[in-house]
Structure formats: structure tokens, C-alpha cells
Amino acid sequence: MKYLFTLGVMFSLFMATGASAEVTAKDEKQIRQRLAQAIPGLEVTRISEAPFPDVYTVETRGQETLFTTADGSHLVVGELYQLTSGGVVNVTEQSRARQRAERIQAVAAEDLISYRPKGETKAVVNVFTDIDCPYCRKLHQEVPGLNEMGIQVNYLAFPRSGPNTPSFAKAVSAWCADDPAEAMNRAKSGRSLDSKTCDNPVLEQFQLGQQIGITGTPAIVLENGTMIGGYVPKERLAQALGLQ
Structure with missing residues (x-):
């Protein structure tokens, strides 16, 4: 060797x-x-x-x-x-991948905004996302198709502008909404959100992203810790997961 x-x-x-x-x-x-x-x-x-x-x-x-x-x-x-x-x-x-997987697995399920398949879940992807990122919004449009393929999408917050910025506040409002998934849908389509605050994981997730090497969004992390930077069409993502 x-x-x-x-x-x-x-x-x-x-x-x-x-x-x-x-x-x-x-x-x-x-x-x-x-x-x-x-x-x-x-x-x-x-x-x-x-x-x-x-x-x-x-x-x-x-x-x-x-x-x-x-x-x-x-x-x-x-x-x-x-x-x-x-x-x-x-x-x-x-x-690095092993460490990423372990750190993300330690995030509580209730701290994620998740979109789950109606049927069998064949794979899970974790996406560090910024509500105002154009390519994050483009990837969000693929979520229903990913769910149809049996892929669960978990969102973690990574507002690139950092704390005390409008993007960060939008993330907090989404995570604090009565229905976070619907709030995320609304925000990703460019519609406004009711401003809300609560005990939320946005800062913690932003810091986690920095610690595991994320510098841009969307950042897709597979279950084994492999990281895919940037927007990926659903067909290519399914191939990377071995589903096509």
C-alpha cells in the first residue's frame, strides 16, 4: 500500500x-x-x-x-x-466526513426543519441553507421531487451574513413559526414571514456549519458525512445516493 x-x-x-x-x-x-x-x-x-x-x-x-x-x-x-x-x-x-456525520447526527430531530417522503424513506440528506440564497431556493424547488424518490431533506440554518442580519432574522422566524416547514416554503418563495423569536437553534447550527467547513450554501451533507457544495439537480443527487 x-x-x-x-x-x-x-x-x-x-x-x-x-x-x-x-x-x-x-x-x-x-x-x-x-x-x-x-x-x-x-x-x-x-x-x-x-x-x-x-x-x-x-x-x-x-x-x-x-x-x-x-x-x-x-x-x-x-x-x-x-x-x-x-x-x-x-x-x-x-x-472529516466521519466527523461531519457524527456532529450532524448529534443535532436533535426537533431542531431540524424536515421534509419527509410519504412512503419509505430510502435516504436522508442534511442541507445547510440560507433563506436568501438563490441556489438554496432553486434546490428547495426540488424537495417535492426528492421526497417522491424516497429522500428525506433536513434543513439546518446557515444564514451566510451571520448573526444580527436580516437573513439571520428570517431564519429565526422560520424556525420559530408554528409550522416551520410551511414557513420555510413561504420564505423560499420570496414571501414575507411574521417576525418571531423563540428559543431556537439557528446560531448553534450556523456555528456548527462553520466548524465542519461550510463556507457557502446550499451545502448538502450525506449520511456518511460526504459534503456536496452548491445546487445539485434531484436526479444527480439521487445518483450520488445510489438510488438511480
Whole structure:
């Protein structure tokens, strides 16, 4: 198995042979201590074995993925690619995807604005959306067709202009409406919403989007954490989900 780094340093480190070692409590403690000393403020969320020997994958709260030696003395920051018979696999992005999936799965169902199929739900997509984004509105027009294909669409708020802006206020009004899904339909069609406030998840979801690397909308996140940026026609999205 061969691996390609965007950074050339430490090449010899990864040429060792043998099976990947499990993370021992001693190694994990040592890695956490070394990283805390070297990079104050870095919040490590998980340390796991890398797909090659004597190196561990370190996942952080900010979605940064590091690769470090067992003693924490050397690390690589950047994209790691695995060269396989089927092509090049971005190992770093796989780690990010897993983190995205876990973070979104932790969002309470009642904090989502969901559009569910009438029949069997075959797949679920999570969409970070901005009410005033033209391509978000275009994607919203595809929601009934996605539901017909058995695809559930969950909306999370990502008003790109940020807090204390008209778009942010519209998102709050939608989430606080008596019928959030209908309010979203209304807002996405350009109609006005009654201004409402309540205990709502808009800021939390906006911050979550920033933490998992979202910079624009719509941002579609599949159940496995794969992210698709921008508008995608329903047929292409169904293909990406393996439904066509």
C-alpha cells in the first residue's frame, strides 16, 4: 500500500511495514500532552490508528486532521492520499466526513426543519441553507421531487451574513413559526414571514456549519458525512445516493 502526502516531510516515517497498531492508553496520553504543549488551544476529539503502521490519526474540534507518531514528536498537517488499485483516496477527507456525520447526527430531530417522503424513506440528506440564497431556493424547488424518490431533506440554518442580519432574522422566524416547514416554503418563495423569536437553534447550527467547513450554501451533507457544495439537480443527487 502506498500513500502520497501534500507535504514531503516525514516520507521515511511512513515507509515502515507491518500491521497498524491499536492506540494504547499510554500513547494517547503522550500524544495529547505533546500536542497541548506545542499547540495551546487545540481541542483533540479523537485519536485512532492510521491506515499504516506506527502512526495515529488525530481529529480535532475544528475539523483539522493530523497524523502523528506514537510519541507525538512528529506530525503531518495536510492532505493524506492513499493510492489504491481503484484510484486515489483522500484519507484526510474520509476523517472529516466521519466527523461531519457524527456532529450532524448529534443535532436533535426537533431542531431540524424536515421534509419527509410519504412512503419509505430510502435516504436522508442534511442541507445547510440560507433563506436568501438563490441556489438554496432553486434546490428547495426540488424537495417535492426528492421526497417522491424516497429522500428525506433536513434543513439546518446557515444564514451566510451571520448573526444580527436580516437573513439571520428570517431564519429565526422560520424556525420559530408554528409550522416551520410551511414557513420555510413561504420564505423560499420570496414571501414575507411574521417576525418571531423563540428559543431556537439557528446560531448553534450556523456555528456548527462553520466548524465542519461550510463556507457557502446550499451545502448538502450525506449520511456518511460526504459534503456536496452548491445546487445539485434531484436526479444527480439521487445518483450520488445510489438510488438511480
